Amino acid sequence: MKGASTSEVREAVGIFDSEVKLQAAIDDLLSHGFDRAEISVLAPVAAVEEKLGHHFQSVQEIEDDRSILTKAYIPVETIGDAQGAVIGSLMYIGAFAGIVLVASGGALAAALAGLAMGGSGTAIGITLARFMNRHHADYIADQLEKGGLLLWVRTWDQKDEAKAIKILSAQSGLDVHVHGFPA
Numbered sequence: 001m002k003g004a005s006t007s008e009v010r011e012a013v014g015i016f017d018s019e020v021k022l023q024a025a026i027d028d029l030l031s032h033g034f035d036r037a038e039i040s041v042l043a044p045v046a047a048v049e050e051k052l053g054h055h056f057q058s059v060q061e062i063e064d065d066r067s068i069l070t071k072a073y074i075p076v077e078t079i080g081d082a083q084g085a086v087i088g089s090l091m092y093i094g095a096f097a098g099i100v101l102v103a104s105g106g107a108l109a110a111a112l113a114g115l116a117m118g119g120s121g122t123a124i125g126i127t128l129a130r131f132m133n134r135h136h137a138d139y140i141a142d143q144l145e146k147g148g149l150l151l152w153v154r155t156w157d158q159k160d161e162a163k164a165i166k167i168l169s170a171q172s173g174l175d176v177h178v179h180g181f182p183a
Contacts, residue, residue, distance in 0.1 A: 010155045010180040012164035013063050014173030015148035019140050022149045025171035026073060029153055032163060036073060038154040043069035045142040058147040066181045070152060148174060 016022040026039060042048065042059065048069050049055050052062075062068045143149050151168070155161045161178045168176040 007183055008180040009183050010161065010178055011152045012155055012161060012168060012176065012178045013150065013152050014168035014176040015059055015063065015150055016171075016173055017144070017148050019149065021172045022151055025151060025168055025173060028167045028171055029164065032167060034153055034160075034164070039073040040070040040152045041073055042143055042150040043071045044139055045146060056146065059143065059150050060147060060175060063150055063175065064179045 014025065016025060022041075029039060030036065042062075048062065051067070051069050056062050140149065151173070153164045153168075155164050155178060165176055165178065
């Protein structure tokens with residue numbers, strides 16, 4: 001880790017009006033030396049409001065609130081990888097079950113049942129992948145309805161702060177600024 005002041009935690013924050021702009025800012029931050037662990041985004045709106053104990057009207061109300069629930073940034077590619085793993089593993093389980101039935105002396109009907117289970121596993125996997133897509137789409141839509149997608153990046157010194165502000169602003173971040181909290 002970079003050298004940090006022990007008295008204050010500082011981070012740059014920006015609001016983005018589209019997922020594309022948010023992703024571009026994150027990619028730019030990563031390519032300019034910020035670590036993925038230094039980047040966070042807003043937790044689901046429902047979870048934030050539950051922790052707050054009330055609804056908020058705009059993300060600008062909460063962007064500088066240290067108690068706000070955030071979550072680590074997860075690349076869109078990782079979501080796609082998870083979807084592929086779900087579909088593939090469920091298909092594999094069904095096919096493997098068919099092989100076990102045949103290997104254990106099962107009849108042709110058992111083999112066909114196993115293959116059918118493989119198809120069912122694929123169908124279940126596709127359904128789960130669609131659910132994951134829908135969940136992500138709802139997560140984004142909920143924040144956009146509240147005024148935008150919040151992005152925080154931990155900064156360790158004035159050089160990091162200047163670099164983060166420049167990147168967030170260049171990628172169409174709104175209300176870009178740095179704030180600090182007691183460590």
